[in-house]
Amino acid sequence: MRPLQTLWGYYIRMTIKWPGLAALIPFIPLIALWSFVVWLELFPRVFLPGPGDVLIKAWELLYKGILLDYLGDSVVRLSVGAAAGMALAIPLGIFIGLNSRAHEVSWPILLFFQAIGDIAWLPILLIWFGFGLTTMTFVIVYTVLFPVVLNTVLGIRSVNPELRRAAQSLGASRPRILFEVTLPGALPNIITGLRNGLGYGWRALIAAEIIVGTSGIGFLMFDARRAGSVEEIVVGMIVLGILWYIVDSWILAPIERATGQRWGLVSS
Amino acid sequence: MKSLVLEHLAKTYFDPYRGTQVEAIKDLSLTVEEGDFVAVVGPSGCGKTTVLNMIAGFVPKTGGRILVDDREVSGPGPDRGVVFQSFALFPWKTVRENVAFGPKMRGVGKVERARIADEYLEMAGLSHAADRYPNELSGGMQQRVGVVRALANNPDVLLMDEPFASVDAQTRMTLQEELTRIWEERRPTVVFITHDVGEAVFLANKVVVLARGNLLAEVDISLPRPRVWDSLVHDNDFKDLSNQVLQLVRSA
Numbered sequence: 001m002r003p004l005q006t007l008w009g010y011y012i013r014m015t016i017k018w019p020g021l022a023a024l025i026p027f028i029p030l031i032a033l034w035s036f037v038v039w040l041e042l043f044p045r046v047f048l049p050g051p052g053d054v055l056i057k058a059w060e061l062l063y064k065g066i067l068l069d070y071l072g073d074s075v076v077r078l079s080v081g082a083a084a085g086m087a088l089a090i091p092l093g094i095f096i097g098l099n100s101r102a103h104e105v106s107w108p109i110l111l112f113f114q115a116i117g118d119i120a121w122l123p124i125l126l127i128w129f130g131f132g133l134t135t136m137t138f139v140i141v142y143t144v145l146f147p148v149v150l151n152t153v154l155g156i157r158s159v160n161p162e163l164r165r166a167a168q169s170l171g172a173s174r175p176r177i178l179f180e181v182t183l184p185g186a187l188p189n190i191i192t193g194l195r196n197g198l199g200y201g202w203r204a205l206i207a208a209e210i211i212v213g214t215s216g217i218g219f220l221m222f223d224a225r226r227a228g229s230v231e232e233i234v235v236g237m238i239v240l241g242i243l244w245y246i247v248d249s250w251i252l253a254p255i256e257r258a259t260g261q262r263w264g265l266v267s268s
Numbered sequence: 269m270k271s272l273v274l275e276h277l278a279k280t281y282f283d284p285y286r287g288t289q290v291e292a293i294k295d296l297s298l299t300v301e302e303g304d305f306v307a308v309v310g311p312s313g314c315g316k317t318t319v320l321n322m323i324a325g326f327v328p329k330t331g332g333r334i335l336v337d338d339r340e341v342s343g344p345g346p347d348r349g350v351v352f353q354s355f356a357l358f359p360w361k362t363v364r365e366n367v368a369f370g371p372k373m374r375g376v377g378k379v380e381r382a383r384i385a386d387e388y389l390e391m392a393g394l395s396h397a398a399d400r401y402p403n404e405l406s407g408g409m410q411q412r413v414g415v416v417r418a419l420a421n422n423p424d425v426l427l428m429d430e431p432f433a434s435v436d437a438q439t440r441m442t443l444q445e446e447l448t449r450i451w452e453e454r455r456p457t458v459v460f461i462t463h464d465v466g467e468a469v470f471l472a473n474k475v476v477v478l479a480r481g482n483l484l485a486e487v488d489i490s491l492p493r494p495r496v497w498d499s500l501v502h503d504n505d506f507k508d509l510s511n512q513v514l515q516l517v518r519s520a
Contacts, residue, residue, distance in 0.1 A: 165326050166356040170370040170421050171346030180369070184360040263359040264403025 023245065049231045054238070057231035066220070071239065074216040077133075078205050081140025082198055089145045089197070090190065093152025097186070098178075103153065110149060118143040118204035122211055136208045143204040147196035155189025156182055188260035195252050202244060270337030270347075270424040272300040272323070272457060278331030279318055279481075292318045294481040296332070300425070303455040307468035309513065310478035311520055316461045319478070320429050323459065324350050336424050346370060349423030353430040355410045357402040363413050364389065364398040370421025388416040391450065408439035415447065419456065428460045432467065441497050444470055448495050465514045469506060470495060475513050479520030487513055 015022035031051050037043075038050040045053075061067035096102045096110075118139050125135045159182050167181045209218025217236050224232030260266035279293040292315045300306045308316045321327045323334055325344035333340050336347050349370075357366050364385045371381035389395050392412040402410055411431055418426055432440045448471060451458060462468050468475045469489055477484040489509055491500070500506045 160354075160356070162352055162354055162356040163358060165324070165344065166350065166352060166358075167369070167373075168326075168344035169324060169346065169348060169350040170417070171373040172369075173373075176373060181358065184358075187360075259360070263401055265359055 023249070046228070047230060049234060053231050054234045057229070058235045058238075061220075061232065061235060067235070067239070070216050070220045071243070074205060074209065074218070075243070077136055077209075077216065078140060078198070078202055081137050081205070082144050082201050084137070085141040085144030085197060085201065086148055086194065088141070089148035089193070090152055093149040093190075093193075094156060094178075094183070094186075096149070097153040097156025098182070103157075110146065114146040114150070118200070119207050122208065126212070131212045131214075135212050136205065139204050139208045140201045144197040144201045147200060148190070148193040151189045151193025151196070152186060155186030155193075158189070159185035184259075185265075188256070188266050191252065191256055191260070195248070198247060198252075199244070202240070202247075206240065270457065271302045271304075272425045272459065273335040273338075274298040274319075274323070274332065275335070276332035277319070277322065277329055277334065279315070279322060279327070280330050291481055293322070296478075296481075296483055298476060298483065300457055300459060302457055305451055305458045305460065305471060305473045306476060307460040307462060307472035307474070308476045308478060309462055309465055309468045309517055310484075311517060312463060314478040314520065315481045316463075316478050317429060320350075320427050320459065320461050323425070324348055324427050346374070346421055347424045349418030349421055349426045351411070351414050351418050351426070351428040351431045353433050355402070355407075355414045357410055357413055357417070359402055362399050362401055363394060363405070366402065366413055367417045367420050369417065374421070384420055388420040389413075391453075392416045392446070406439075407435045408443060411435060411443060412446070415450070419450070419454070424457065426456045426458045428458065430462055431460075433462070433464075440467075445496055447471060448493065452493055465517060466510055469510045469513060470497070470500060475509075477513065477516045477520065479517075484520055485516050487516070 011025070015025070035051055038045075038048055042048075049057075058067065096106050121139060121142060122135070125138055129135045129138065163181050163185060164177055167177045172180060205216070206218035206221075209216040210222040213219030213222070217239055221233050221236035224230075224236070256266065275297055277293055277296040277298075278291070280289050280291050282288075283290045296319065298306075308319065310316050318327065322329045325342060325348070328342070335341070339347075341347070358369065361369065364382065367385035367388055368376075368381040371384050376384070386395065386398065389398050392415065394409065394412055394416070397405060397409060397413075402413065405413070414431065415428075432443050435443065444467060451471075458472075460468070460471060469491075472489055475487045475489060477487070487509065491503070491505055491509070
């Protein structure tokens with residue numbers, strides 16, 4: 001047990017020093033397992049390439065410039081769609097959250113359309129808008145919209161009513177209460193909505209690119225299928241995972257740490 | 269600080285589960301003089317929190333009038349400061365920003381309201397915590413912030429709803445002594461709701477006993493000030509008054 005404990009202590013100190021490592025190390029056994037299965041040659045190499053093959057392929061795609069170009073296309077599409085989705089969703093969520101009549105009327109509709117998944121819209125969108133940017137943007141906006149609206153409404157409605165009373169007794173007007181109390185109180189839920197919305201939006205985008213696309217990571221993967229290049233498909237999958245990790249840990253998590261966790265509204 | 273007058277205050281509400289009208293407050297008249305400290309006690313369900321919520325304007329009254337400084341009031345307003353049992357501090361504001369909130373809403377400039385906040389924080393012995401967030405403070409410290417946040421806005425009447433019920437016993441005694449000290453210094457008009465008879469007698473000039481929505485008795489507390497627990501615990505007048513109020517509450 002002793003050497004194991006020493007090793008564990010060493011690991012803990014290392015990850016405190018370089019927090020980035022803590023995210024990488026769990027993948028080591030996963031990659032080892034992958035190499036092991038490939039080494040057993042249970043499947044033909046063409047169907048299941050090893051980590052080395054995939055790395056070479058990734059380098060090749062990077063070198064040709066395809067990977068970065070496609071990645072850029074996907075990220076821009078997601079950003080534009082997500083920004084538009086949020087710009088619609090947050091004000092709408094605030095309005096529905098504040099107005100109980102609007103809540104009553106809109107809630108069943110929201111739940112109804114939330115259930116019709118993003119991809120379920122694709123057939124009809126392809127007829128309406130054809131294979132193009134409009135269809136893709138619509139799908140992303142649609143996908144981002146619902147989690148953000150629903151969570152914003154939830155956040156607004158779950159702000160402690162005593163805080164509103166406290167603000168009123170200190171002389172705050174209704175607009176001041178909205179900006180000083182209701183919105184900061186709803187912020188952790190709004191961020192949860194953004195996190196879910198971006199996550200779903202990202203998946204919807206890949207699906208849309210597979211069906212609609214002319215470029216992008218989803219297109220890259222589907223195009224590789226036609227060429228029979230499993231390495232390229234796996235490169236696409238890995239890029240998806242890495243990109244989401246970056247968005248979550250470099251953008252969303254710091255916002256959460258600076259707001260809800262700092263205020264003690266969400267446990268860290 | 270100005271006087272508070274309740275004239276034939278009444279509150280009935282519809283209980284949807286029983287399908288009947290419930291009279292929470294039947295006919296309550298009470299005068300709190302300017303600079304007075306009145307504690308309201310009574311068994312649970314006697315309507316004391318309802319009374320405070322009506323004075324604060326959080327729930328509408330169904331009869332009678334509430335006068336602050338001879339003006340009739342309805343709805344919440346900065347003339348009636350409130351200290352909540354749950355503290356109700358804004359978690360996303362630092363201690364200083366919480367205390368400066370009232371002045372900020374009145375349009376007091378940034379420098380001036382920080383000065384006001386720091387003055388009140390010093391009074392509560394909280395200067396060292398000014399830049400911390402409420403969740404980083406103990407319950408006792410949070411409620412000190414709650415009290416000075418209400419005071420810093422210079423209300424005509426200070427309404428306190430069982431403010432020390434959720435802190436531990438030792439902290440509660442300290443907070444009670446601090447409150448009497450601040451009251452003696454500043455003489456705000458205070459209405460203090462509590463179920464703790466000892467607390468009511470210790471703090472107030474007058475204890476009002478409520479029972480089933482009616483005013484049962486008013487007991488004058490003429491104990492000398494400054495009041496500290498170490499001496500009052502053995503004081504016979506304090507014990508007699510506490511017993512008298514306790515009997516009234518228990519008979520209710």
